[in-house]
Amino acid sequence: MTTAATPRKLPWWRTLKGREALAGYIGISPWLLGFLMWGVGPMLLSAYYSLTEYSILSDPVFRGLDNFERMFTRDKLFAQALRVTGVYAIVTVPLGVIVGYGLALLLNQKARGLSFWRTGFYLPAVVPGVATAYLFAYVFAHEYGLADSVLQTIGISDPPNWFGSTKWSLPSLMVLSLWGAGGGLILYLASLQGVPTALYDAAKVDGANAWGQFWNVTIPLTSPVILFTFIMGIINSFQVFTSAFIITDGGPVNSTLFYVLYLYRKGWQQLEMGYAAGLAWILFIIIFALTILVLRTSSRFVHYEGE
Amino acid sequence: MGNPAVDERGSVAVQRTSIFDLQSPVVSRLFWRTVLYLLLAVGLAMFLLPMVWLVSGSLKPDGQVFTIPPTFIPRPVLWANYPTALAKFPFWISLKNTMTIVVGVLVGRVLTASLVAYSFARLRFPGRGALFLIVLSTMMIPYHVVLIPQYLIFRDLGWLDTPLPIIVPNWFGGGAFFIFMMRQFFMSLNKEIDEAARIDGCGFFGTFWRVILPQSLPALGALSIFTFMGEWNDFFAPLIYLNTEEKMTLAVAIRTWQFDTNLTYQAATWPELMVMSTILTIPPVLVFFFLQRYFIQGVVVTGVKG
Numbered sequence: 172m173t174t175a176a177t178p179r180k181l182p183w184w185r186t187l188k189g190r191e192a193l194a195g196y197i198g199i200s201p202w203l204l205g206f207l208m209w210g211v212g213p214m215l216l217s218a219y220y221s222l223t224e225y226s227i228l229s230d231p232v233f234r235g236l237d238n239f240e241r242m243f244t245r246d247k248l249f250a251q252a253l254r255v256t257g258v259y260a261i262v263t264v265p266l267g268v269i270v271g272y273g274l275a276l277l278l279n280q281k282a283r284g285l286s287f288w289r290t291g292f293y294l295p296a297v298v299p300g301v302a303t304a305y306l307f308a309y310v311f312a313h314e315y316g317l318a319d320s321v322l323q324t325i326g327i328s329d330p331p332n333w334f335g336s337t338k339w340s341l342p343s344l345m346v347l348s349l350w351g352a353g354g355g356l357i358l359y360l361a362s363l364q365g366v367p368t369a370l371y372d373a374a375k376v377d378g379a380n381a382w383g384q385f386w387n388v389t390i391p392l393t394s395p396v397i398l399f400t401f402i403m404g405i406i407n408s409f410q411v412f413t414s415a416f417i418i419t420d421g422g423p424v425n426s427t428l429f430y431v432l433y434l435y436r437k438g439w440q441q442l443e444m445g446y447a448a449g450l451a452w453i454l455f456i457i458i459f460a461l462t463i464l465v466l467r468t469s470s471r472f473v474h475y476e477g478e
Numbered sequence: 479m480g481n482p483a484v485d486e487r488g489s490v491a492v493q494r495t496s497i498f499d500l501q502s503p504v505v506s507r508l509f510w511r512t513v514l515y516l517l518l519a520v521g522l523a524m525f526l527l528p529m530v531w532l533v534s535g536s537l538k539p540d541g542q543v544f545t546i547p548p549t550f551i552p553r554p555v556l557w558a559n560y561p562t563a564l565a566k567f568p569f570w571i572s573l574k575n576t577m578t579i580v581v582g583v584l585v586g587r588v589l590t591a592s593l594v595a596y597s598f599a600r601l602r603f604p605g606r607g608a609l610f611l612i613v614l615s616t617m618m619i620p621y622h623v624v625l626i627p628q629y630l631i632f633r634d635l636g637w638l639d640t641p642l643p644i645i646v647p648n649w650f651g652g653g654a655f656f657i658f659m660m661r662q663f664f665m666s667l668n669k670e671i672d673e674a675a676r677i678d679g680c681g682f683f684g685t686f687w688r689v690i691l692p693q694s695l696p697a698l699g700a701l702s703i704f705t706f707m708g709e710w711n712d713f714f715a716p717l718i719y720l721n722t723e724e725k726m727t728l729a730v731a732i733r734t735w736q737f738d739t740n741l742t743y744q745a746a747t748w749p750e751l752m753v754m755s756t757i758l759t760i761p762p763v764l765v766f767f768f769l770q771r772y773f774i775q776g777v778v779v780t781g782v783k784g
Contacts, residue, residue, distance in 0.1 A: 191601050194682035198597025199609065201590040202657060205650020210616060213627035220626060227630075274521065280514055290770065291522045294529070297762045299711040301729040302755035306532045309752065317531050353525060361778045410620060413713045417733055431714075434622060439718065444626055451622040458620055 217448045225445035238449035249450070251425050252433040255341060256409055259429070263348045264404040268397060271355030276389075278356070279363040289356060296354030300413035307347045308334065308418045334419050337426040344427060347414055355400045362396040363389065391474035398465070398473050405461050409454060430454060532759070536560075536752035556749070563753040567746070568723055572731040575641065575720075579727060580709045582645035587652030587705055588698060594651045595660030596686045600672065610661075617654045621714075629718060643719045644709075656701055659780045663697035664690060700776025703769050707762050728758055 183189035196203075221238055223231035242249045274292050278285060298306075310317045311333035319330035333343040366389060374384045390397075412431040415421060421428040421436075434454070438447030530550060536559055538552040597603075598610050632643040651657055667690065675689045676682075691698075716727045723734060732754045735746050746754070766773060 192603035195597045195601035195603030198601060199594050202594040202651030205647060209628060209647045213624035216627035217623055277514060277518055282514060282518060288518055292525055295525055297707060297766045298759050299729060299762060300713055301732055302759045305751050305755045306528055309535055310528055310531060357774050357777045431622060438626060448626045455620055455623045459618060462618060
């Protein structure tokens with residue numbers, strides 16, 4: 172190390188590597204800042220609020236685990252919200268995947284006018300949630316809605332009061348959700364078209380019939396996309412809000428009290444922000460746990476190329 | 479086809495037996511094609527029927543909305559429902575509010591999501607892999623967990639009842655999903671072109687601006703479509719943050735209108751609600767029809783690799 176050499180030794184941020192790294196950090200800085208300001212910070216705050224009684228009008232008061240104790244031991248509406256949302260998810264997520272995948276399979280039979288069919292089936296998925304809600308309120312209106320007037324025309328004199336009955340309100344919302352099942356179509360089609368035809372030929376040589384090809388070639392090769400849409404379906408179904416809020420507002424008798432609707436009521440109608448923060452954390456934990464569970468169990472069924 | 483050698487009666491007989499002969503490959507194919515198109519047509523009719531019902535409901539007189547048996551073609555077709563509803567409902571203000579949010583979110587997202595994604599895709603820096611994993615894992619955090627503190631922060635900033643709480647967070651990377659989408663796209667671009675630009679003396683950000691972005695129009699198209707649809711359709715955030723009718727987006731304004739009892743606007747009738755729902759539906763449907771290519775690319779890029 173002589174003084175003559177030092178002019179050539181640059182500080183790290185002037186070196187090629189250093190400049191690239193610096194540019195990289197500057198480049199991601201919007202995200203990093205946002206992550207701290209709108210992500211980590213609020214998450215920590217909301218974890219704290221969940222341990223407090225916070226009526227928004229006065230300062231939060233620390234109450235330990237009181238909110239959670241109340242949820243799991245005394246709050247009947249919390250249990251109801253979990254039940255409603257859980258039943259809804261269990262029915263609509265698998266059915267939604269089956270309907271979407273089934274449509275994609277039909278379209279993948281070299282149907283003519285593919286883009287026409289695809290557009291048609293996908294269309295309901297781009298209809299705004301608010302419009303969907305009003306539309307279905309109208310379709311399922313008692314006696315005079317589309318559903319009931321068809322039923323009466325074919326001779327059923329006492330058709331159900333769909334959204335007005337505790338028995339039918341949740342199933343009606345499930346139908347609404349399945350109406351958008353074509354939303355998975357684009358992904359399923361793309362992955363079905365990605366299955367190499369050579370594999371089908373090989374299966375035929377091995378004597379596989381259509382069912383065998385479907386079960387041993389099509390399903391395994393498209394399973395990653397099925398898994399992806401399944402997980403997204405779970406995440407979305409636990410966050411249902413718009414349709415229930417507009418059509419039934421949780422009723423009748425809390426038969427459609429979805430989880431996020433309950434959270435909204437607690438936070439913005441009853442101004443129990445601490446309790447609402449606790450509800451949000453439970454929601455996060457449920458979604459997280461279900462996602463991990465599905466990912467874990469799926470490794471036995473899902474086929475990834477190159478394995 | 480005019481084969482003179484074949485006896486006419488004989489050929490008819492052959493056709494007769496073969497039409498019901500499902501073992502014959504031609505007939506079997508015909509049979510299954512018919513079943514396929516029948517299934518598709520019935521399915522499509524079921525999916526589109528509610529939409530026809532929506533539009534037809536918007537054109538009926540108030541008293542005719544509910545009839546047995548259901549009528550799909552209103553008599554008379556009441557086009558006047560549209561101007562009436564638009565006059566009663568604060569349509570233009572709500573539309574302006576909606577578009578303010580769409581544009582505000584879109585500009586922030588285009589600029590920052592692509593910059594962040596470019597840095598993750600092309601620049602090497604210590605901790606890059608770990609940081610990108612964090613980006614991906616934030617996709618799993620439900621909005622509701624951060625909602626309450628964010629709401630309180632925006633309240634303290636005096637931003638309630640303004641579009642800022644919805645717009646501003648999108649100027650910080652635009653959300654993990656979009657960072658991921660843009661990164662996937664940048665990774666698929668040819669590296670040699672931007673390396674050549676670097677050698678020619680273009681800086682990192684100059685390369686991004688002048689070489690990468692101009693190649694990224696399809697991805698930016700998909701991003702814009704998703705943003706438009708997301709913000710146009712969004713209900714929860716505007717419901718939380720926008721409280722006065724002069725500030726509401728279309729989606730929340732319609733719902734408020736349904737229950738409106740103050741004197742400013744008359745409450746909606748059923749056909750008028752259908753009118754507004756139809757109007758709310760038209761832009762996303764048009765965007766989907768005409769920009770389907772970008773839309774589909776975007777879905778596939780994020781979904782298949784996701």
